[in-house]
Amino acid sequence: MLALARKANESIVINDNIEVTVLEIKGDQIKIGIEAPRSVPIYRKEIYQQIQKENRDSASTASPETLSGLMK
Numbered sequence: 001m002l003a004l005a006r007k008a009n010e011s012i013v014i015n016d017n018i019e020v021t022v023l024e025i026k027g028d029q030i031k032i033g034i035e036a037p038r039s040v041p042i043y044r045k046e047i048y049q050q051i052q053k054e055n056r057d058s059a060s061t062a063s064p065e066t067l068s069g070l071m072k
Helices: 045-061 064-070
Strands: 011-014 018-026 029-035
Touching: none
Parallel strands: none
Antiparallel strands: 011 018, 018 029
16 A cells, blocks of 8 residues: 555546545545546445445346346
8 A cells, every 4th residue: 555645735646547636634534536537436435345245245146047148
């Protein structure tokens, strides 16, 4: 993990096309802004983990008939 110190209104750039900016610092909360292409999905980690869990659960409960129907 790379850890960087930033102040309000300072940014970091990821892969030439994603910019993360510290918008505001208030107590123990930091508000960030993310500029990225629309093709790049951005999720809060807890939401991303929930999506992954639901995908795993769906895959493990799908019947072979359902899966073969998707291939047609």
